[in-house]
Amino acid sequence: MPINYTYPEYEVLRNDDRCISCRVCDRQCANEVHSCMENKKMVSDDIKCVNCHRCVALCPTHALKIVKTNHTYKENANWSAKTINEIYKQAGTGGVLLSSMGNPENFPIYFDKILINASQVTNPSIDPLREPMETKVFLGAKPQGIERDKNGKLIPNLSPHLGISMPVMFSAMSYGSISYNAHESLARAAKELGILYNTGEGGLHKDLYKYGDSTIVQVASGRFGVHKEYLNLGAAIEIKMGQGAKPGIGGHLPGEKIIGDISKTRMIPEGSDAISPAPHHDIYSIEDLRQLVYSLKEVTGYKKPVIVKIAAVHNVAAIASGIARSGADMIAIDGFRGGTGAAPTRIRDNVGIPIELALASVDTRLRNEGIRDNVSLIVGGSIRSSADVVKAVALGADCVYIGTAALLALGCHLCRSCHTGKCNWGIATQREDLVKRLNPDIGAERLVCLLTAWQHEIKEFMGGMGINSIEALRGNRLMLRGVGLNEKELEILGIKHAGE
Numbered sequence: 251m252p253i254n255y256t257y258p259e260y261e262v263l264r265n266d267d268r269c270i271s272c273r274v275c276d277r278q279c280a281n282e283v284h285s286c287m288e289n290k291k292m293v294s295d296d297i298k299c300v301n302c303h304r305c306v307a308l309c310p311t312h313a314l315k316i317v318k319t320n321h322t323y324k325e326n327a328n329w330s331a332k333t334i335n336e337i338y339k340q341a342g343t344g345g346v347l348l349s350s351m352g353n354p355e356n357f358p359i360y361f362d363k364i365l366i367n368a369s370q371v372t373n374p375s376i377d378p379l380r381e382p383m384e385t386k387v388f389l390g391a392k393p394q395g396i397e398r399d400k401n402g403k404l405i406p407n408l409s410p411h412l413g414i415s416m417p418v419m420f421s422a423m424s425y426g427s428i429s430y431n432a433h434e435s436l437a438r439a440a441k442e443l444g445i446l447y448n449t450g451e452g453g454l455h456k457d458l459y460k461y462g463d464s465t466i467v468q469v470a471s472g473r474f475g476v477h478k479e480y481l482n483l484g485a486a487i488e489i490k491m492g493q494g495a496k497p498g499i500g501g502h503l504p505g506e507k508i509i510g511d512i513s514k515t516r517m518i519p520e521g522s523d524a525i526s527p528a529p530h531h532d533i534y535s536i537e538d539l540r541q542l543v544y545s546l547k548e549v550t551g552y553k554k555p556v557i558v559k560i561a562a563v564h565n566v567a568a569i570a571s572g573i574a575r576s577g578a579d580m581i582a583i584d585g586f587r588g589g590t591g592a593a594p595t596r597i598r599d600n601v602g603i604p605i606e607l608a609l610a611s612v613d614t615r616l617r618n619e620g621i622r623d624n625v626s627l628i629v630g631g632s633i634r635s636s637a638d639v640v641k642a643v644a645l646g647a648d649c650v651y652i653g654t655a656a657l658l659a660l661g662c663h664l665c666r667s668c669h670t671g672k673c674n675w676g677i678a679t680q681r682e683d684l685v686k687r688l689n690p691d692i693g694a695e696r697l698v699c700l701l702t703a704w705q706h707e708i709k710e711f712m713g714g715m716g717i718n719s720i721e722a723l724r725g726n727r728l729m730l731r732g733v734g735l736n737e738k739e740l741e742i743l744g745i746k747h748a749g750e
């Protein structure tokens with residue numbers, strides 16, 4: 251075994267005057283950082299710490315603090331401590347580096363360089379506490395015209411669509427990558443909020459069938475857990491072609507996580523690796539995609555809208571233009587900051603493009619081609635607040651997906667170690683003792699609280715702009731201004747610079 255040159259990233263500081271050796275930290279830590287010596291003194295193995303804060307949060311005497319270790323590599327502007335550490339890791343293991351959650355690198359976050367307008371004097375603002383304010387949105391192809399029968403009565407020609415109470419849904423997270431309790435929390439919150447959650451590619455647990463009307467069922471390249479009943483249970487079907495955190499590559503849930511209900515739900519044998527191929531092996535063109543879209547429509551009696559999800563990549567606008575012609579009702583675009591349970595670090599940090607640029611260029615292209623109303627656009631990839639939602643809608647989105655923000659509401663502390671399966675907060679794990687730490691009653695309540703708060707804030711933003719519906723905000727880029735952006739960035743975003 252090669253020598254391990256890596257140093258601990260974090261240091262566990264224990265105040266020995268406060269510590270009462272109760273061993274709560276020891277019992278709570280799935281990474282086995284804490285232990286008790288014979289003399290009852292508690293000690294820590296810092297190299298195992300992932301900084302998930304479980305011990306800090308539950309220590310009854312507040313004796314613990316986790317800090318970033320302050321030892322110093324001989325780093326410079328080119329060779330950062332992170333890069334040096336990663337080389338040590340690979341030289342020690344020979345393996346692909348794995349990471350969880352979204353791209354943390356220092357690329358521009360365009361949402362933070364965009365400011366929202368407010369009315370002053372003319373076009374007065376609206377008080378959302380006193381005036382009606384519509385956050386409901388309908389997703390799906392818009393009717394192309396009005397048809398009447400010979401008696402002049404309107405002929406309803408609506409294609410299948412979704413009506414949700416606000417322009418936010420929970421993005422795809424599979425049962426297997428997250429726990430049953432996390433899935434149940436999302437399902438219950440979605441039902442209560444009048445929005446939808448998404449099964450991800452792991453199928454749907456039978457006990458969650460009752461939330462079918464609040465569920466988007468996903469069909470990915472592995473086709474795990476896909477059957478006729480599953481497809482008909484959901485309110486919509488999503489074909490996953492790509493994912494923002496790992497564009498162009500497939501997924502892999504290791505065999506040790508394919509146990510019990512997960513193996514039943516995915517319809518694969520216990521202990522076998524769940525490998526989703528990088529491409530769908532029956533899709534090599536828009537025509538092939540169209541066949542799958544219509545197969546799914548056929549099997550659901552043309553009653554369910556079909557979403558096609560892609561990662562935001564360089565030619566995203568051309569790809570979206572093809573998808574809009576494939577018969578899909580919605581396109582979901584996932585930006586390069588989108589979270590994941592596990593992705594190769596190098597892919598996650600170097601592939602894809604920011605969602606803000608992808609969204610603006612897709613919306614512009616579909617408008618220019620006169621096909622914008624054929625599809626709705628759903629965007630995800632690090633939507634962090636109601637302000638991001640409002641900016642995304644003004645850039646052209648009909649709705650957003652949130653994933654990481656939803657997990658944070660459930661208690662995630664962004665320790666970025668979901669791929670280890672030892673989530674101390676009961677979210678990204680299948681270990682029974684850990685799963686039960688997340689109470690679905692509390693989880694659902696926290697998600698409902700989060701999005702209720704966002705809905706209030708969205709109404710305040712809209713009222714401030716003198717706009718009283720999401721429909722009037724969608725694609726209204728006049729409501730946005732850029733700060734510190736160059737001409738090209740402003741051109742792609744389709745917005746003016748602040749001061750113009």
Ligand code: SF4
Nearest residue numbers: 269270272273275309
């Ligand atoms: S939880 Fe706190 S008080 Fe209990 S053993 Fe750990 S550090 Fe000491």
Ligand code: SF4
Nearest residue numbers: 662663665666668673
């Ligand atoms: S879900 Fe769990 S393991 Fe993943 S980042 Fe959050 S706290 Fe860490």
